[in-house]
Amino acid sequence: MSDRDQINRRDFIVTTAGVAGSASALAGATLTTAEAQTSPPAGFDAQEPFAKNWAKPLREVVQVDPIVAAPELANEAVKERHRIYCHLLMKLMVRFWNGNKRGPLGSYPRRVKQMEAVQPVQPTQRYRGDMIENPDRLRINWDRYVGHNIACVAVDGNGEIIDFDFNHNDFFRSSAEHAESRMVRRLFSLTDIFDSWKTGERIGDKSRAVSLQNVTLYTSLESCAQCSGVMSLGGVKQVVYLQNDFTAYMIGNIMFNLANPVSGLPGAPKPIPASAVGLQQFQVLNDANLAFVKDIQDAKARNDSTRAFFISPDKTVVDFDPSITSFLCTDAARDIFEAGGKQLDAMALKFPNEKHPDERDVLTNQECLEEARSFFKYADLEGYRGSPHKL
Numbered sequence: 333m334s335d336r337d338q339i340n341r342r343d344f345i346v347t348t349a350g351v352a353g354s355a356s357a358l359a360g361a362t363l364t365t366a367e368a369q370t371s372p373p374a375g376f377d378a379q380e381p382f383a384k385n386w387a388k389p390l391r392e393v394v395q396v397d398p399i400v401a402a403p404e405l406a407n408e409a410v411k412e413r414h415r416i417y418c419h420l421l422m423k424l425m426v427r428f429w430n431g432n433k434r435g436p437l438g439s440y441p442r443r444v445k446q447m448e449a450v451q452p453v454q455p456t457q458r459y460r461g462d463m464i465e466n467p468d469r470l471r472i473n474w475d476r477y478v479g480h481n482i483a484c485v486a487v488d489g490n491g492e493i494i495d496f497d498f499n500h501n502d503f504f505r506s507s508a509e510h511a512e513s514r515m516v517r518r519l520f521s522l523t524d525i526f527d528s529w530k531t532g533e534r535i536g537d538k539s540r541a542v543s544l545q546n547v548t549l550y551t552s553l554e555s556c557a558q559c560s561g562v563m564s565l566g567g568v569k570q571v572v573y574l575q576n577d578f579t580a581y582m583i584g585n586i587m588f589n590l591a592n593p594v595s596g597l598p599g600a601p602k603p604i605p606a607s608a609v610g611l612q613q614f615q616v617l618n619d620a621n622l623a624f625v626k627d628i629q630d631a632k633a634r635n636d637s638t639r640a641f642f643i644s645p646d647k648t649v650v651d652f653d654p655s656i657t658s659f660l661c662t663d664a665a666r667d668i669f670e671a672g673g674k675q676l677d678a679m680a681l682k683f684p685n686e687k688h689p690d691e692r693d694v695l696t697n698q699e700c701l702e703e704a705r706s707f708f709k710y711a712d713l714e715g716y717r718g719s720p721h722k723l
C-alpha cells in the first residue's frame with residue numbers, strides 16, 4: 333500500500349465516521365428531550381430489560397448481585413467447587429507464564445525472579461519465558477511471547493474440564509485473539525466431535541453445539557466487550573473471573589442486565605467475580621494491579637528507570653506503560669498466581685461428597701478436584717500454551 337493510499341484510506345474512515353456521527357445526531361434530534369428522558373425510542377421500548385434500565389443511572393445499570401444471579405452461591409459447597417477450577421486456572425497461568433512482552437532481551441526491573449540463570453554478556457539481560465524445567469526431546473521448548481498472560485478454562489455442567497486457552501494477540505498480530513473468545517469459537521468447532529460433554533440440553537434432534545448453556549468459563553481477567561459478546565451469543569451459562577479489568581467498564585454486568593432472556597435463560601453469561609466464590613486472590617490481584625499502576629506512573633513522573641516496566645538493550649526505549657498486560661508480566665503478579673496455583677495441590681475439601689446440581693453423572697467436589705489435578709498433568713505434558721489439543 334502506497335503512502336497516498338494510506339492517506340486516502342484514513343480520510344475515508346474519518347469521512348465515513350463523520351457521516352455516521354451526523355446521521356445519529358439527526359436521529360437523536362427527532363427525540364424531544366422529554367421523550368428521551370421518559371421512555372426509550374420506539375422499538376427499543378419493547379425490549380424489556382433495556383426499557384426497565386432506561387432511566388437508571390450507570391451505577392445501578394452495572395449492579396449485579398452474584399447471589400441473586402446465581403442463588404446457589406449461598407452454598408459453601410458450590411463455592412468450594414468453583415474455587416477448585418480457579419486454582420487450576422492459576423496453576424495453568426504459571427505453567428505457561430511468559431512475561432517477555434518486549435522480548436527476552438533487555439531489562440525488566442519488575443521481573444528479577446524471571447531472569448535466566450545463565451546470563452549473556454552485558455549490557456543486556458535475558459529473561460525466562462514459558463520454557464519448561466525438564467526439556468523433552470519430543471516437544472519444542474519454545475520461548476516466544478505469543479500473547480498476554482490471560483487464560484481461561486471451560487467446564488461443562490457435570491464438572492468435567494473441556495479445555496483451556498490463552499490470549500494469542502501477538503501470535504496473530506491481532507488485538508482480538510482473547511482467551512475467552514478463542515475458547516468459545518473452539519467449543520463450537522469441537523462439539524460436533526466430542527458430544528459426551530454436557531455443554532447444554534439437546535434441543536430436539538438439533539446438534540448439541542447450538543448452545544453452551546451448561547458451560548462455565550473461568551477466566552483470569554474480567555471479560556472485555558468482545559468476549560462478553562461472544563459468550564452471550566454462545567449462550568455460555570456463567571463466567572467466573574479472577575481479577576477486574578478496570579478498563580472494561582463492567583461490560584459483562586451491563587450486558588447481563590440489558591440482554592433479553594433467551595428461552596427463559598439470561599441472554600448473557602452471569603458475571604461472577606471470584607470474590608463471590610470466596611477466592612482470596614481476587615482482592616490481592618486487584619490491589620497489586622492498582623499498586624503497580626500507581627508506582628509506575630510515579631516512576632515515569634520522576635523518570636526513574638529502575639522502576640520502569642522495560643528498558644531496551646541499547647537503553648533508547650524505556651517503557652512506563654501502566655497497562656494490565658504489563659502488570660501481568662511482573663513478579664508481583666506471578667507470585668500471586670503461583671500461590672493460588674499451589675492451592676490446587678494443597679487444598680483439603682470441606683465438602684468432598686457434595687455435587688451441584690445433585691444429578692446423575694455430575695462429579696462430586698472430590699471428583700472435580702481429581703479431574704482438575706489430572707487435567708493439569710495432561711496440559712503440562714501434552715498441551716502447549718492454549719494450542720488446539722485433544723485432537
Ligand SMILES: [Zn+2]
Pocket residue numbers: 510511512513555556557558559560
Ligand atoms: Zn476479551
